[in-house]
Amino acid sequence: MELHIDNVSKTYADGTRAVRDVSLTVSEGLVGLLGPNGAGKSTLMQLIATITKPTAGTLRWNGTDIVDHPATMRRVLGYLPQDVGMYPELTATEFLDYMAALKGLPGDAARTRIDTLLDVVGLQDARDRSLGGFSGGMRQRVGIACALLNDPDLLVADEPTVGLDPAERVRFRTLLTDLAEDRVVLLSTHIVSDVEATATRLAIMDDGRLATTSSPEALIDRVRDRVWEWVVPRGELSPVRDRYPVTKATRDPNGVRVHAVAAQQPDADASPAEATLEDAYLALLSDSPPSLS
Amino acid sequence: MTAVRAWLHTALSDLRARLRDRRFLLMMAACIYLGHSVLTGRIELTLGGRTYRGVENAAWMGTVLSLSAAFLLTVFGFYLVRGVLARDRQARTAPLVASSPVRSVTYLLGKWAGGTVFLLLLAGSMALSLAVLFALDGPGLPAPGAILTPFLLVVVPVAAAVTAVALAFECLPGLGGTVGGVLYFMGAVAVVTAPAFGPVPLDLLSMRAFHDSMTEALLQQYPEADLGPMFTFGYFRDAAGELKVFPWDGIALTADLVARRAGLVLGSAVLVAGAALPFGRFDPSPAWWAQMGAGLPSSDEDPSGPAARDTPSASAASPDSSVAEPPSRPASLGRLSASLSLRPLRLFLAEGRRALWQRSWTWHLGALALIGAGWGWPTHTGLLVVAWLWPMPLWSDLGVRETVCRVAPLVDTALYPRAQRVAAWAVGSTVAFALVAGPVLWGGQWAALVGVFFVPALALAAGRLSHSPRLFEIVYLVLWYIGVANQTAALDFGGVAQAPTATLLGYSVAAAGLLAAAVLWSRSS
Numbered sequence: 001m002e003l004h005i006d007n008v009s010k011t012y013a014d015g016t017r018a019v020r021d022v023s024l025t026v027s028e029g030l031v032g033l034l035g036p037n038g039a040g041k042s043t044l045m046q047l048i049a050t051i052t053k054p055t056a057g058t059l060r061w062n063g064t065d066i067v068d069h070p071a072t073m074r075r076v077l078g079y080l081p082q083d084v085g086m087y088p089e090l091t092a093t094e095f096l097d098y099m100a101a102l103k104g105l106p107g108d109a110a111r112t113r114i115d116t117l118l119d120v121v122g123l124q125d126a127r128d129r130s131l132g133g134f135s136g137g138m139r140q141r142v143g144i145a146c147a148l149l150n151d152p153d154l155l156v157a158d159e160p161t162v163g164l165d166p167a168e169r170v171r172f173r174t175l176l177t178d179l180a181e182d183r184v185v186l187l188s189t190h191i192v193s194d195v196e197a198t199a200t201r202l203a204i205m206d207d208g209r210l211a212t213t214s215s216p217e218a219l220i221d222r223v224r225d226r227v228w229e230w231v232v233p234r235g236e237l238s239p240v241r242d243r244y245p246v247t248k249a250t251r252d253p254n255g256v257r258v259h260a261v262a263a264q265q266p267d268a269d270a271s272p273a274e275a276t277l278e279d280a281y282l283a284l285l286s287d288s289p290p291s292l293s
Numbered sequence: 294m295t296a297v298r299a300w301l302h303t304a305l306s307d308l309r310a311r312l313r314d315r316r317f318l319l320m321m322a323a324c325i326y327l328g329h330s331v332l333t334g335r336i337e338l339t340l341g342g343r344t345y346r347g348v349e350n351a352a353w354m355g356t357v358l359s360l361s362a363a364f365l366l367t368v369f370g371f372y373l374v375r376g377v378l379a380r381d382r383q384a385r386t387a388p389l390v391a392s393s394p395v396r397s398v399t400y401l402l403g404k405w406a407g408g409t410v411f412l413l414l415l416a417g418s419m420a421l422s423l424a425v426l427f428a429l430d431g432p433g434l435p436a437p438g439a440i441l442t443p444f445l446l447v448v449v450p451v452a453a454a455v456t457a458v459a460l461a462f463e464c465l466p467g468l469g470g471t472v473g474g475v476l477y478f479m480g481a482v483a484v485v486t487a488p489a490f491g492p493v494p495l496d497l498l499s500m501r502a503f504h505d506s507m508t509e510a511l512l513q514q515y516p517e518a519d520l521g522p523m524f525t526f527g528y529f530r531d532a533a534g535e536l537k538v539f540p541w542d543g544i545a546l547t548a549d550l551v552a553r554r555a556g557l558v559l560g561s562a563v564l565v566a567g568a569a570l571p572f573g574r575f576d577p578s579p580a581w582w583a584q585m586g587a588g589l590p591s592s593d594e595d596p597s598g599p600a601a602r603d604t605p606s607a608s609a610a611s612p613d614s615s616v617a618e619p620p621s622r623p624a625s626l627g628r629l630s631a632s633l634s635l636r637p638l639r640l641f642l643a644e645g646r647r648a649l650w651q652r653s654w655t656w657h658l659g660a661l662a663l664i665g666a667g668w669g670w671p672t673h674t675g676l677l678v679v680a681w682l683w684p685m686p687l688w689s690d691l692g693v694r695e696t697v698c699r700v701a702p703l704v705d706t707a708l709y710p711r712a713q714r715v716a717a718w719a720v721g722s723t724v725a726f727a728l729v730a731g732p733v734l735w736g737g738q739w740a741a742l743v744g745v746f747f748v749p750a751l752a753l754a755a756g757r758l759s760h761s762p763r764l765f766e767i768v769y770l771v772l773w774y775i776g777v778a779n780q781t782a783a784l785d786f787g788g789v790a791q792a793p794t795a796t797l798l799g800y801s802v803a804a805a806g807l808l809a810a811a812v813l814w815s816r817s818s
Binding site (some may be wrong): 026046049050071074075079081083084085086087088089090094095097098099101102103104105106107108109113116117120146148150151175176179 | 504626628639640643644647650694702706707708709710
């Protein structure tokens, strides 16, 4: 199982270059696609999901060009869009059965699968209620079940944890980790904690480009020994933010305790701190990043 | 002052959104063509059948143009300006509006002003093109007042009234969707044609005032003229030949006439203000009278907004009230052993269930009654006419519902997105066939089969092209009104008027073409 993205670009009719010359190869495991809002993550997801076509480059699934042969991808694809919609007049079971028909599942297999999936996403009790009355988190869980209907080899989830409460987020991460054992799972998010503990690999996008690909550990290693904590007077936080990527700022009796990335000790009182993925991510996207070797 | 500012900005934002829609350019081009058609005599106004017309001066041309524009706005303008509240729901701005200090009346009046100006810009482009062409190809630069007077007198009140009715329909339960569109069309046709039969309380286009003024001028020159009850105007492909002309310098502006036209604008504003009562301010759990509209959903509406409109019982309950919190670790998910393949019958049944589930019980009851009556009285034309109207809400959803419910990304990435479209069309055709089965199989109205294939194909293609039910609704209503309701053989697709072979062939080819386009066209680009 391998998704091969080769020099892919997408320019919209209005001239917006959403994705610029992205190359990436993804195999089994969970790949976290990180990036700020507007980085091009959703467009890249849509390209992979065959919703839109690239203006340049190729996308291949196990060697088959999915632009020329989208059915090859759709057969193995589970897609959870960022803003998942559903028919409000149908119940959860009816909607999943409808989508199962579109995905080519036979009736018996669909019923069994839907039953299992409703257990997995914790919606067994709500299976016969109209989707129109579902909360955002419940809808998201139906979307997750929908994406898993055809037992996909490639699961593409675009900002899947939006709308989920903390318990649901943890549960969803666990599910993705389980699924990634024998599948390709591509998870797009701008929330670092979503992928911190689960991703085997990270791809970071910024302004339509792929800024880097790396394992989480390797990315953290890039900023190890360059993360500092110190207290600054309240009025001086802004200049500090201008100089360093500040990943955390908490109240302190003497001012504000800042947690930032800097190549050199930024202040005489600054002490080394534990590096996190968020430090590495923000340092990478910072306008004046420390030298990352 | 704050209210005026809120009103103005609501109107401006509404207008900007409409003008930045690419379809506006298409509408503008059509209006410029219509202005050209007035000057070239394709759109003409005659009296005494097609015997007399006025001298082609600016007053005459301006009046023909204004009446034409007002007629078009009355019949079609509604479909251009409706759906404004649904658009705010879809754009997710509804909660922002609802939680802002703006009063509902101010907000609705702002939307009304935006829609009215939009219609006036369209009609104005007709007038401007006529004025320019009049100066270039006609007798010279027209006196601005000659064109402007009938425009202000006829078009402005009509634009205001049409927009007001569209907003009021959207605020009233059950009238925001296809049912409202059908009722409006019938009402608009009745209002526009009624003055031809005598004085009426609501002469929307002031046709009688213009007719009386023209008749007076005509009789001075042709005292022996035998005139009918009303002038004739419309779009003609052939020239009328030699017409007798008479001088007419425009309608006299009497205080009564001006007051009546101003009253129409004022009445429209009052109607909009009154619509604030049932508006509900985007409340997702509307009052009981608003819930009466449930089951008659508008295809334009975002179902995630007023969920109660579609599923009142579900939304009445707290969303999570009876759902247990999910366990911390999900149940294990085994691999699927079944193979994936196209199953046409399963797809058809799934699509059919989806399409029929959302219809109200009254719709199902009506459909069953029509099916039964069709078998009982298979040659009753009136039943067939209604049978061709009843499934309109279902057809209107074809190709649209996926977009409105934001399911399109799921459908398009499923294994058989094209088969889904074919299945949707097949469901529409099956429902059509069920409704006309009696007349076809029992009454020998085989020509109706053409409509069975054509109408859902038209709906699917229009829905996929426009992402809205409105294009289909207006095209279909015109075809239905002329071809089926008025039994015009040349446009009959419903087996009511012995349509000639060429017509049936034309509809068949169109059905095949529209279906192929709808199925093959992909959103990805």
